Amino acid sequence: MGGLAAAAIWRPLGSARAASFSTDPFALGVASGAPRADSVVLWTRLIPENASPAAADSFAPAPKQNLDPIDVEWMVAEDEAFSKPVQSGLFRAVPEFAHSVHVEVTGLQPGRWYFYRFRSGNATSPAGRTRTAPADSVDTLRLAFASCQQYEQGFYSAYADMAGRDLDLVVHLGDYIYERSYGAQLVRKHETGIPSMLYEFRDRYALYKSDPQLQAAHAAFPWLAVWDDHEVTNNYANDRAPDAPNPAEFLARRRAAYQAWFEHMPVHPSLAAGFDALRIYDHYRFGNLAGVTLLDTRQYRSPELEGSAGDDRPERTMLGPAQEEWLGNTLGASHAKWNIIAQQTLLAERDTKAGLATAYNLDGWDGYRAARGRLLEAVQTSAVENPVIIGGDLHAFYAADVKRDFADEKVQAIASEFVCGSITSDAPSAASLATALAENPHLKFASDEHGYAIMRLSERSAEVDFIGVADRKQQNSPATVFQSFAVADGLAGVNRF
Numbered sequence: 001m002g003g004l005a006a007a008a009i010w011r012p013l014g015s016a017r018a019a020s021f022s023t024d025p026f027a028l029g030v031a032s033g034a035p036r037a038d039s040v041v042l043w044t045r046l047i048p049e050n051a052s053p054a055a056a057d058s059f060a061p062a063p064k065q066n067l068d069p070i071d072v073e074w075m076v077a078e079d080e081a082f083s084k085p086v087q088s089g090l091f092r093a094v095p096e097f098a099h100s101v102h103v104e105v106t107g108l109q110p111g112r113w114y115f116y117r118f119r120s121g122n123a124t125s126p127a128g129r130t131r132t133a134p135a136d137s138v139d140t141l142r143l144a145f146a147s148c149q150q151y152e153q154g155f156y157s158a159y160a161d162m163a164g165r166d167l168d169l170v171v172h173l174g175d176y177i178y179e180r181s182y183g184a185q186l187v188r189k190h191e192t193g194i195p196s197m198l199y200e201f202r203d204r205y206a207l208y209k210s211d212p213q214l215q216a217a218h219a220a221f222p223w224l225a226v227w228d229d230h231e232v233t234n235n236y237a238n239d240r241a242p243d244a245p246n247p248a249e250f251l252a253r254r255r256a257a258y259q260a261w262f263e264h265m266p267v268h269p270s271l272a273a274g275f276d277a278l279r280i281y282d283h284y285r286f287g288n289l290a291g292v293t294l295l296d297t298r299q300y301r302s303p304e305l306e307g308s309a310g311d312d313r314p315e316r317t318m319l320g321p322a323q324e325e326w327l328g329n330t331l332g333a334s335h336a337k338w339n340i341i342a343q344q345t346l347l348a349e350r351d352t353k354a355g356l357a358t359a360y361n362l363d364g365w366d367g368y369r370a371a372r373g374r375l376l377e378a379v380q381t382s383a384v385e386n387p388v389i390i391g392g393d394l395h396a397f398y399a400a401d402v403k404r405d406f407a408d409e410k411v412q413a414i415a416s417e418f419v420c421g422s423i424t425s426d427a428p429s430a431a432s433l434a435t436a437l438a439e440n441p442h443l444k445f446a447s448d449e450h451g452y453a454i455m456r457l458s459e460r461s462a463e464v465d466f467i468g469v470a471d472r473k474q475q476n477s478p479a480t481v482f483q484s485f486a487v488a489d490g491l492a493g494v495n496r497f
C-alpha cells in the first residue's frame with residue numbers, strides 16, 4: 001500500500017498542481033477521527049523535501065520549510081481495493097498549518113466501515129480504514145483507550161497489538177508526545193531539546209508519528225483524542241507551569257503546542273480558528289448504546305495547591321466554569337445506556353501514604369476535591385445511566401469504585417472507573433501501588449504493566465480487558481490480556497474476574 005506509485009484509478013487532478021516528490025511526503029501516515037453518524041475527519045500531514053521530521057538540534061535555526069501550498073486529493077471508498085468509491089475531493093495543504101490535512105467527509109452512512117487515502121502529484125498515501133458512529137440501536141461498541149507514550153522509554157508494541165484487534169474506536173487520553181527526556185535505559189532518542197517554538201513542537205510530533213506501529217493503530221480505527229500535560233510541559237495548569245515562571249512567555253509556548261497538537265490529530269478542521277485557547281472538550285454519541293464525553297482537565301484548571309489537599313477551596317476549578325456547565329447539560333441530555341467520561345487521570349481518591357498519615361497527588365483530582373465533588377454531583381443529578389470514568393496519566397492500571405464519600409466504605413458506588421497503564425512511560429514502583437490498594441478500599445486493582453485497555457459495551461454489561469506488553473524495551477513484543485473486569489448494567493462498581 002502507498003508509496004510513490006500513483007494508482008491507476010485516481011481521476012485526473014484538474015486544478016491541482018502536480019508536485020513531484022523524490023521522498024514519500026506521506027511518511028507520517030494517515031489517520032481518521034471525530035466519528036459522527038454521517039461524518040468523519042480524515043487526516044494526514046505532508047512532509048515535503050527539506051522540511052525534515054527531526055531537526056538536528058534545537059539551538060540551530062528553524063529548518064528550512066517548504067512554503068508552497070500543496071494540493072492533496074482525498075478519496076473515500078467502501079472497499080479496501082477502492083473499486084467502490086464513495087466521495088473524493090481536493091484539499092489545499094498550507095505551510096501555515098505545516099501542510100496538515102483535515103477533511104471532514106459528510107453524507108456518509110451510519111455504523112459502517114470506509115477506506116480512505118490521499119494522493120498528491122506522484123505520491124499516494126497508505127490506505128486507512130475508518131468507521132462512522134451508529135445512528136440508533138446497536139448491539140455492541142468496542143473501544144480501546146491508551147495514554148502516555150514517551151518515545152525514548154519504549155517501543156510501540158502495544159499499538160501493533162491494538163491494530164490487529166476488532167475495535168470500533170480508539171480514545172487517546174493524553175501524553176501523546178513528551179516534551180523532554182525522562183528515566184534511564186532509553187531505547188531511542190528525541191535527538192532534540194525541550195520544544196518551545198512551533199517548529200520544535202511540529203518536529204516532536206513528526207518524530208513520534210514516524211513510528212510504523214503507531215501509524216498502524218491510526219490507520220485501523222477512528223480516534224478521539226484529548227491532551228494531558230506533556231503535550232505542552234509537565235504539570236502545567238492553565239497559564240502556569242513549573243518550568244515557566246512568566247505566564248506570558250508560557251502562554252506563547254502553550255499556543256505553539258496547541259497549534260502543533262491540532263496539526264497532528266484527526267480533529268475537526270474548525271479547531272484551526274485560533275490557538276490561544278482551544279476547545280477540545282466534546283461529546284460523541286454511538287447510537288443509543290454509548291456516549292463518550294471528552295474532558296479537558298489542563299487548559300482551565302486553577303493553579304496546583306502549594307500546601308496540602310485540605311487547602312482546596314470551592315472556588316478552585318479543574319474544568320473551568322464553562323466546561324463544568326457544559327458537562328452538566330451534556331450528561332443531562334444523554335439517553336445512552338453507557339456514559340463514558342474520558343478525562344486525563346484517576347478520578348477516585350488515592351491516599352499514597354501508608355498508615356494513618358495521608359498524602360495526595362496535588363496535580364490530580366485529589367488537589368481539586370471541590371471540583372471533583374461538583375463533577376460527581378452532576379453525574380448524580382443528571383441521573384445518566386451507567387457512568388464509567390476512563391483515564392490515564394499515572395503510568396499504572398487502576399480499577400475503582402467511584403463514590404461521593406470515599407471515606408465511607410459502606411456507601412454505594414455511583415460510577416465505575418478504569419485507568420489504563422502507559423504505552424511506554426516509566427511506571428511507579430510495585431510497592432507504591434500496593435500501598436495505594438491497602439490505603440484506599442475503593443481501589444480494586446492496580447498494576448505496573450505497560451499497555452492499554454479495551455472496553456466492550458453491550459445492553460447487559462461493560463467488559464474491560466487490561467492488556468500488557470511482555471517487554472516495552474523490545475521491538476515487536478507480544479501483548480496479552482492480563483486482567484479482566486465487568487460492570488453490570490444498572491449496578492455501578494467494578495467486578496474483577
Ligand SMILES: [Fe+2]
Binds near residue numbers: 148395425
Ligand atoms: Fe504520562
